[in-house]
Amino acid sequence: MSTATATLRVVSDSSALPPGARISQIRPVLGSLIQGFRFDGKPLKDDFRAMLRDLLHNRGLVVFEAGTVTAENFTAFAGFLGEFFHYAGPHTPRAPENPDATTIDSVRDTHLRNHIWHADGGFRSDAPAFTALYAHQLPEAGGDTMYSNAAWVHEQLDPLFAAYLDTLSVIQSADATGHITDRYLDADSAAAARQKMPPFEMPLVRVHPVTGRRWIAVNESYVAYIKGVSRVTSQNLLGILFDMIKSPEATVRFTWTQGALAIWDNRVVQHKGIKDYGGGRRVLYRATMTA
Numbered sequence: 610m611s612t613a614t615a616t617l618r619v620v621s622d623s624s625a626l627p628p629g630a631r632i633s634q635i636r637p638v639l640g641s642l643i644q645g646f647r648f649d650g651k652p653l654k655d656d657f658r659a660m661l662r663d664l665l666h667n668r669g670l671v672v673f674e675a676g677t678v679t680a681e682n683f684t685a686f687a688g689f690l691g692e693f694f695h696y697a698g699p700h701t702p703r704a705p706e707n708p709d710a711t712t713i714d715s716v717r718d719t720h721l722r723n724h725i726w727h728a729d730g731g732f733r734s735d736a737p738a739f740t741a742l743y744a745h746q747l748p749e750a751g752g753d754t755m756y757s758n759a760a761w762v763h764e765q766l767d768p769l770f771a772a773y774l775d776t777l778s779v780i781q782s783a784d785a786t787g788h789i790t791d792r793y794l795d796a797d798s799a800a801a802a803r804q805k806m807p808p809f810e811m812p813l814v815r816v817h818p819v820t821g822r823r824w825i826a827v828n829e830s831y832v833a834y835i836k837g838v839s840r841v842t843s844q845n846l847l848g849i850l851f852d853m854i855k856s857p858e859a860t861v862r863f864t865w866t867q868g869a870l871a872i873w874d875n876r877v878v879q880h881k882g883i884k885d886y887g888g889g890r891r892v893l894y895r896a897t898m899t900a
């Protein structure tokens with residue numbers, strides 16, 4: 610079993626930061642904040658781009674203060690970190706001022722399920738490696754986003770339990786918690802969506818392709834069950850893992866400011882929006898990227 614040392618590794622080679630920019634940890638377990646950088650639309654210098662990718666792989670979440678990017682250019686910035694991975698559904702339309710961004714709007718989509726822990730695109734076996742979220746419009750209060758580091762959680766497991774989990778696989782499904790059934794209003798659309806996004810099997814523990822860290826690849830939104838065990842065993846094991854993933858020790862609660870940008874490693878980091886808008890409107894713009 611690896612130790613928490615890797616988690617605490619401060620990977621920032623701050624010499625790669627542009628002049629005036631500075632970096633700090635949000636929590637030891639997860640997240641770095643970059644301040645003092647302004648994206649001018651020009652390609653990033655190679656060493657800065659490499660540093661950002663290293664941060665994403667090792668710190669999981671990188672937040673940029675308001676003013677770093679705009680609604681129009683945040684996708685160009687995020688696009689330097691990986692190839693765009695476009696997927697948009699009926700509930701996540703394109704942003705009006707940015708064709709590379711999709712919109713997550715608490716008013717427009719009253720069926721949003723982003724308050725359930727998930728990985729973006731977790732209903733696909735080729736889910737995107739990175740997600741970028743830009744805060745376009747915020748309620749007066751509320752609407753934070755929680756993030757969890759599922760690699761750190763794995764490192765806390767008893768070795769015998771971890772070895773057992775290595776033997777298991779899970780069935781993931783777009784409709785595991787009713788994303789299709791509850792959100793598509795007519796039966797034909799729902800049937801077509803189920804056909805387009807069939808359930809698939811994945812190892813319960815996966816290995817990060819860059820860092821080599823093992824991580825627990827289950828989330829409350831898209832994992833239907835653990836294969837080959839009883840329903841009760843599956844539910845109880847998943848309950849233990851879900852509890853660990855959403856524990857205070859494994860998580861960061863990020864409070865948005867308008868214009869802030871968050872980018873995270875969508876493999877080891879899962880997230881949920883907190884649905885406490887108090888009647889306000891929360892509009893986030895999203896882009897997703899492959900590695």
Ligand SMILES: [Fe+2]
Nearest residue numbers: 723728729880
């Ligand atoms: Fe999400």
